Amino acid sequence: MSRAAASAALALLLLARPGAAAERRFAVVAGQPDGGSGTVRLRFAERDARRIHAILTRLGGVAEGDARLLLSPDAAEVRRALGDLFEQSRRAAAAGDSTTLFFYYSGHAKDGELRLGHSRLPLAELRAALHGAPADVRVALLDSCQSGAITRSKGVRRAPAFDVARDGGQGPRGLVLIASSAASEDSQESDYIGGSFFTHYLASGLLGDADVSGDGKVTLAEAYAYAYGRTVASTADTAGGIQHPVYQYDLGGSGDVVLTEIDPAAALVLPAPLEGHYVVLDSGSRAVAEVSKGPGAPRRLALPPGSYTVKKRLAAGDALLVGDVTLAKGAVDLDEGRMRRVPLSRDPQKGFSGARWSLLAGLGYQGFFSAAARDGYFPPAALGGLELSSRDDLGHGLAWGMDLSAGGGGSFLSLSGGVPPIKVQFGEVSGGASLWLDYPAGPLTLSAGGRVAFIYLSRRFPDRAELRSQYFFTVTPGLVAAAAWRFSPSLAAVARGRVNYLFYNVDGNKSLGFAELMLGVEYALGN
Amino acid sequence: MRWATSIAAAALLAGCGNYSTEDLEFAEALPTRETLQVRLPGPVSQGAAAQAAVACGSLGEATGWLQARAIGVGVNAGLDWILRVVDYLRTVEPTRRERNARTWGPFPDEKHPGFQSRIRLTRTFQGEEPTYHFFFESLPPGGGRWRALITGDFVGAYAARGRGNVTLHFTVIRELGLNDSASDPTADVPIDYDRTGEPRTVSLTIPAGAGGFGLIDFPYTWSSYADGRGQFDFARQDAAGNRFVWQARFTADGAGRGDITIYPASNPSASYPLSACWDAGACYTAASDLFNVAQLCGPAATCVVNWPAGCPTAFQQ
Known part of the structure; x- marks a missing residue:
């Protein structure tokens, strides 16, 4: 039937x-x-x-x-x-x-x-x-x-x-x-x-x-x-x-x-002329109801008093109508004329639970793949950093983040020809934007994506005052992968690896790859 | 605006900066003040010399040795031309980098309006050993060709343990009117250094008649040893025109021996040898002047005093 x-x-x-x-x-x-x-x-x-x-x-x-x-x-x-x-x-x-x-x-x-x-x-x-x-x-x-x-x-x-x-x-x-x-x-x-x-x-x-x-x-x-x-x-x-x-x-x-039983005097009312598919989100951006309505009869949703967001996907498929409704006692009619039109790309999908923000703090290690580069240019470095990320903002399972890290290390630079090793203090600041996909599996979430970063490298020679400090900055594209173990609703232990590519050209084209490994703790904001 | 954004984006992708290990290699090959300058032990002030004179015995103070410091200052003045340039190179990053070359400039010559200057440092290899070729050049107003004012060859990756030469082309400097004063040398002045073993040497040759730096023509040579001993071959001329050619050997504390040949102005074909030793306070302690030309013993036919027992042990032979 x-x-x-x-x-x-x-x-x-x-x-x-x-x-x-x-x-x-x-x-x-x-x-x-x-x-x-x-x-x-x-x-x-x-x-x-x-x-x-x-x-x-x-x-x-x-x-x-x-x-x-x-x-x-x-x-x-x-x-x-x-x-x-x-x-x-x-x-x-x-x-x-x-x-x-x-x-x-x-x-x-x-x-x-x-x-x-x-x-x-x-x-x-x-x-x-x-x-x-x-x-x-x-x-x-x-x-x-x-x-x-x-x-x-x-x-x-x-x-x-x-x-x-x-x-x-x-x-x-x-x-x-x-x-x-x-x-x-x-x-x-x-x-x-x-x-x-x-x-x-x-x-x-x-x-x-x-x-x-x-x-x-x-x-x-x-x-x-x-x-x-x-x-x-x-x-x-x-x-x-x-x-x-x-x-x-x-x-x-x-x-x-x-x-x-739906009390007609205490409900969100979709008036008779309205038609379409509506999603009602509560103040926590969680879906509480969906309505598929045709024209001809009003539809009542018996929602408890509170603030709600109502979304309606437009027939064109590229935009939504979004409106806010506050229910107290009594019925409230949904007025589509007061809803705003937003591009679909900015909508977190039906029933979307809202962008989830988190802050990651961690310490890590950075090393370049080429031994010659490590000895002559970029020594291993310790890094500390922060990353602010948003999940499900751009789409389901999709996350983006902005990170900033700084660090450095010390080493001796060996030049050929019997030049005594030169003591080097190496410093680095980088900031990047990442986009990745999360693959949750219980408390474990695996992630993989890409990152583009601005990186500023410097070194100075503390025992050789006559040698001027050196610096270099560029953009580094890279890949990022991480595993996060959520051990409480707000906290997760994160192990993250990045593989980046450094465009270096001061001494000719010596572009090369480098990797970062980081361990940190991620705190879920607003949960 | 779009093109500016594109250029900025391209610059970021390509990278910007002076982060260059090869720059350091070029810098390490440049001789430093430490490498080239003449440093003589002994009293450093006239006051100290005067006190020494008061305390000296019958042979008096070693005035000739005391004057060696002034000679060293003259030698260092000659070296200062190249040292100022290399010090500058260490503070300014190259304008252009090539695989085996660095170029600074061209820059306007602020002291000589209309002139432009540039410095080039190129590198060649003989086997594993590099040789750096130095050119400090000037372009006269109105163009023409670049003229080399200073050239040099630095052999070895590390100047502190290398050897090389620098030539100050005073003929070109004077031709272009770039000399600092009329007392600058009138001929090209070659400078050589060798720090590959002991002794480490620096020599500056003032060609005959060239003058300059307060020096008379002579191949001034300074040698040093790791234990602080040294030798300074120099020449001076007194007001009467007598020429004194010195081979001064000294210890780390400044005591030493001078083997001197005197060429009297009155008879250029004659020469008189004499030797003398002094202590760290620049007081003569021994003399061997068979003709008593220095008159250290007063009016006597000969002057042999405490010789060689009064000399530092190392210099008694």
């Missing part, structure tokens, strides 16, 4: 209202970036969890006290949180309340297990626990590789939407399992959007963009259909391959589950 057809069908449904009288909702939301040995640390798992937790508690009818946000938990913590909320749900049910339990997880999964650091939580155990959980409706949302394995038992479907029963009588009862990828697929994160694809689109949908019916309520079916379509579309051209969310839907009773 197409998404449009599903949406049309869903528009006919009677919907259960979240937060209605005598309904309690509970949520366990977990994000674990560490999958133990053999896995790469995820960058956005904890952020995914925070986003979903915030949406459920703000818009999804889950009271703060009924939600558990677990960041980097192990399996035991997850079991404890589930057990705790099972107990609370049981009491609520005993008091006559209808109950809904959400379980969300962003992290690694493999071989039929959620990998929570060095601990494991079998999917079969999780499925069984949710199946028997004392809540009328249990919804599990798993954003992890091969998480579709949880739906293997029966009735798993890889489809853009699911049908919802329209029986009369009581509201929905049962279990819904939704996984971000099929049992054989990887779930992918994206630096562009600052999160995993599935959670990003799920969150966008929950904030209002999935409300195809326009009734101000985002149902489970709407959210799934929205997240499915956007995830498949966005991963169609990724190296990881297309990612297909899957579901197992086993709801009795009638109607769909309303996940969030």
